Amino acid sequence: MLLVGRTRIPALGDLPSPAIHPSPSNDQFQLKHIFHHGAGSQHYQIHRRLDITPEFLAATGLDDVQMSSDKSDIHTSDLEQVYAQNDWPEAFQNRNPWTMRFPIKSGPPVKVQRLAERHTPNFIDSYLEYAINIKGNPRLLNMINLEWEQPKEISFPDVSDKDTLVSLALISSNAYVRFPKSEEEKRKSDWTDLGEEWQPDQNNSDLEFGWDGEGLRGHVFVNEENHTVVIGFKGTSGAGIPGAGEDETTASDKLNDNLLFSCCCARLSYLWTTVCDCYEKAYTCNQDCLEKELVRKDRFYQAVLDVYRNVTAMYNPDVYDIWLTGHSLGGALASLLGRTYGLPVVAFEAPGEMLASQRLHLPQPPGFPRYLEHIYHIGNTADPIFMGSCNGASSSCNAAGYAMETACHTGKLCVYDVVTDKGWNVNVLNHRIHTVIDDIILKYNDTPECVVQPPCRDCFNWRFVSHDDDEDDEPKLPNPLLPHRSKSRTSTFTSASTSVNMGFETSVSSQPPQSSTSQPPKKQKCLKRAWYGWCSEWGDDDEE
Known part of the structure; x- marks a missing residue:
């Protein structure tokens, strides 16, 4: 018997169904929509939505589909093999992931402070x-005077x-579920274009956008009674293994993993092909380049x-x-999105995403402690990816082409110490979501305590x-509240510069330019300002 709160329920092995006790109807979440966002330079503007309606389920036969319990044994620690598995847990093999309802209990209300204009x-x-x-x-950011809502x-x-926790983990696992139909039936799926119209490649006419193709997938679960929406983002799928098929969004997953969780574009040695061009020399990386790479339109952030903007267009965030x-990877992206908009997050086995959050310069309420962001990371001590130890020449991540070098998380950590409690060995197999559900969450009587991570630096x-490290510390940007001004010196100076003429070097003297007149410069005023107060257009002030 397992003790859950004050209710005793049969152990998992005694039940044909999962050990989740019934909850009131207003706590039930069901899959309503699937969003698939394209990635890469060619397809990043493609964005589609599939509505999981009763009519759609009946027409496709998904209302009566049964998950197969035939799983091949895994006897390898190769990361690609791990990611290639169908991650629907064994404890729920007799439950239909398309129609299953997930009970989620709300805890005591929590306080948040968010940007007032975040949905503008x-x-x-x-x-x-x-x-x-x-x-x-930070000094220039403070000049913006961002408007924050009251907590x-x-x-x-x-x-x-x-x-x-089991229900949220199942929602995370649901995002991996494949469309269990033939290619011809998949092509009949009723996807709605939200961005550019999807045009399959002529050489891959059977390609179905959503499960086949590069991109990010988000599964949306809704509870209409209490007006709550849960978005579950798909994590990393396998890449480059025989039999994985075209139905895994593999290349983009690996690229974003290596961009988000490595120190510098996955530059581990000269043998590695980097995912961006920010590496300069030994253990030296261009920070400006890294930050711009993360916000590129074809990246997962x-x-x-x-996806969030399209979900809120359907479900008013004020309601x-x-x-x-x-x-x-899906948990880390959920954490970055949650920090951007001030949303509650429960992530499972996510790699350290604090470094990516810092590189994006995500907004934080002034004086608001980090632990009140309400971002919770569920993990276990035998998962080297979550613990930040899946690196080094002999690691599974390195062998599979993943540079997982970060260990620092935002928010709080809720860690199952399976190494101490159960004697588990650290192995990348323990990163799988169905392992977390079947062998950890369901086997423990209690959930772990959630604490702030000790000081951490990646x-x-x-x-x-x-590029301007050897120049002025202050970026050469005009004051957003004043007219452009030229730099002046309190004293004149002479500096030697070098010019080249017909192959000969000549030393010349350079003086600061002198004004031809003694008239003061004409007064200017701001004609147009952007949202943050930055003056985008200046003009002469003709008013006397």
């Missing part, structure tokens, strides 16, 4: 662009409740922003509470530089 069109994008342009300079109470999933979850042996 283009506001977040403008902020991110500005923050990166000024290299996250308010919102609902939050009860992470101390075992059944709630922009994809999760787009619905929106929670985020995901496994592995990539301490790297030097991150900017």
Whole structure:
């Protein structure tokens, strides 16, 4: 028997169904939509939505599908083999992931403080662009005077409740579920275009956007009664293994993994092909380049922003509470999205995403402690990816082409110590979501305590530089509240510069330019300002 709260239920082995006790009807979440966002330079503008309606389920036969319990044994620690598995847990093999209802219990209300204009069109994008342009300079960011809402109470999933953790983990696992139909039946799926129209490649006419093709997938679960939405983001799939097929979004997954969780573009040695061009020399990386890579339109961070905007277009965030979850890469992306918009997050086995959050310069309320962000990372001590130890020449991650070098997380950590409690060995197999559900969450009587991670620093042996490190410390950007001004010196000076003439070097004297007149410069005024107060257009002030 297992003890859950004050209710005793039969152990997992005694039941044909999972050990989740019934919850009131208003706590039930069901799959309503699937979003698939394209990735890569060719397809990043493609975004589609599949509505999981009763009519769709009946027409496709998914309302009566049964998950197969025939799983091949896994006797390898290769990361690609791990990611290639169908991650629907064995304890729920007799449950239909397309129609299953997930009970989620809300805990006591929590306080959050969020940007007042976070849902204003283009506001977040403008902020991110500005923050990166000024290299996250806190003094210049403070000049924006971002408007923050007063702290308010919102609902939050009860992470101390075992059944709630199982349901959120199943939602994360649901995002891996493949479409169990033939190619011809898949092509009849009723996808709705939200971005550019999807045009399959002529050489791959059977390619079905959603399960076949590169991109990010988000599964949306809705509870209409209490106006709550849960978005589960798919994590990393296998890449480059025989039999994996075209139905895994593999190449983009690996690229974003290596960009988000490595020190410098997955530059581990000269043998590695980097995922961006920011590496300069031994243990030296261009910080400006890294930050711009993360916000590129064809990267997954922009994809999760787009998914969230389309979900909130359907479910008004002023009416619905929106929670985020995901496994592995999906959990890290949920965490970055949650920090951007101030949303509750429960992530499973996510790699350390604090470094990516810092590189994006995500907004944080002034004086608001990090632990009140309500981002919770569920993990176990035998998972080297979550613990940040899946690196080094002999690691499974290295052998599979993944540079997983980060260990620092935002928010709080809720860690199952299976190494001490159960004697497990550290192995990448323990990263799988169905292992977490079957062998950890369901086997423990209690959920782990959630605590703030001790002081942590990633990539301490790297030097991150900017192109203007040898120039002025302050970026050469005009004051957003004053007219452009030219730099002046309190004293004149003579500096030697070198010019080249017909192959001969000649030393010349350079003087600061002298004004031809003694008239003061004409007064200017700001004609047009952007949202953050930056003056985008200046003109002469003709008023006397």
